[in-house]
Amino acid sequence: MKRSAAAFFVSVAVLAAGNGVRADGPDEHAGRAQEYILANDFDEARKELARGKPDDVGIATERARLALYEADCDGALVTLSSPDVAKTEQGAMLADIARGCARVTAANVLEEDHDQGVWIRYQDENDRALTPLIIETVVKAREALTRDLGATWPKPTRIVVVRDLLSLSAMTGLPYESAQTTGTVAVAKWGRVTLLSPRASIHGYSWRDTVAHELTHLAVTRATVDRAPLWLQEGVAKREEVRWREPGPFDDRPSPDAIAARGIELKLDLPLDKLGPSIAMLPSADAALVAFSEVASFVRFFASSTPPGSLERLFAALRDGKEPDSALEIASSGNLKQWDTKWRAYLQSKPKEPLPPLLSLGKEPAPNPKAPSLREVRERMRLAELLLARKHPTEALSELERLQLVGAAGAPQDDPSYRYLRGRVLMALADPGRTKEAEVLFQDPKEVLSSYGPWWALRGVLARSRNDEAIAEPSFAEAVATDPFDVEAACETLDADSPTPPSKDPSPLCQSARAWKVPSGTED
Structure with a gap:
């Protein structure tokens, strides 16, 4: 089914910046x-x-x-x-934030690891099971940012996990409508990362990379005393959000270069210095996606075209009060206009990279007269889900077979949600031959369009059933990194009511996922 641009790249995490604001009063x-x-x-x-x-x-x-x-x-x-x-203007603004913060954090739960210097508040106690994973992500991301940017870290690092977008807005000052429009899931401001709980999305989002993205904002803000322009803030954050971990199969699919080039072609791009106060406040999800891709591509190009340490020199010049153009010339012997010209020429010189059909950037994919309509795809997949939940896998498979999904605009063969559903149906038939058929759907992550927690979890279940822990363990880790409260991901088992694998005790995350589980077939 067609996804919006923001949903497709769900780590849309932004800085609601207020660069260079100075205190009221003469002192x-x-x-x-x-x-x-x-x-x-x-x-x-x-x-x-x-x-x-x-x-x-x-x-x-x-x-x-x-x-x-x-x-x-x-x-x-x-x-x-x-x-x-x-x-005063500043006093009124701060009072709004303070009231929202006090309201959201009333009677919340605090977890603190003094040794690692990590402090986490949870609006919803059920999210506490994320604590070990958040701490691990923060520690690794801080180390990566120190390595890449020379970042230093006062302790503690503060994370607040909220249950919904209204709370995210109240805690940070980001307008609620903007958060809805652009798919914002986190904000780095007020010396902390405010993160939307993965529960807030039906199948989660790349929340661990989002934590790293937002910590980058805190590092850049600290290094520049909040004088970094938005293109630099977001470009560096997009570059760094995956560098805390090993490379993943979806890190550059499609590449920011390809999306930026397509956005320029469709005139969806904006000049780097005209992005406004925040990407989260752009008018559409497509505009936000193109803007993120522009700045990510530009900063990657800048970093690869300059000597090591150029970003650190740029930060230092900004901290000293230099304007962005002057700071760029100090760091690299070129101003923003010159670098922008070089970058756009670089994009034009690259072979054109096709974008996935589901990433339509403002227009629907061309209809295929031989393929089912989007409505039919949605209805038949939903009917198959309901039939499976009611123990009718044969009928569920029949609905999926009727779609003849090769080339279908709404649910192509590389859609991981379709592969997951079909795999569950085939496994429910309890036929060894059908199980072998299911395994084909989970062999290579490069065969699916995007990361999807349930697909990863079922891949792990299948791998463990054949004693292949080399595939099972990283698959479950990827599942949790996207959808930590999915029972299959958190408990590493196919059925919510099945016992945890004998070698493992039920983890707090598994217990929380089971307690929160929505009965199959009742999700909307």
């Missing part, structure tokens, strides 16, 4: 305190605030900002209750 200590806060140097910020005049509006405003960055939302509200502070 010079307030301005310096804000710079320390943006760099997450909180002890130095406190020293500056102590040097300022206690009744200065700017000092009070920055004291509230510091409280927000240190996750003391109630303390920030107390400071912002002063009429003199509340009537």
